[in-house]
Amino acid sequence: MLSEFSLAGIYLPPFFAYACLALPIYLGVRFVLARSGVLRWVWHPGLFEFAVSLCLVSLLVLYV
Numbered sequence: 001m002l003s004e005f006s007l008a009g010i011y012l013p014p015f016f017a018y019a020c021l022a023l024p025i026y027l028g029v030r031f032v033l034a035r036s037g038v039l040r041w042v043w044h045p046g047l048f049e050f051a052v053s054l055c056l057v058s059l060l061v062l063y064v
Contacts, residue, residue, distance in 0.1 A: 022053065
């Protein structure tokens, strides 16, 4: 797990780094889900996308 890091003299939590790292991965997964039609079969697409992004961040925290 990462420790705090300084950006322009401001200490940022490691969660910020994980969230920034997960963003491009999430956008790629979201594109694939939208193109394949999975989002049309989900009851609440916004909630499903949030859950996918949360899973990505938690996987990065566990394995990076």
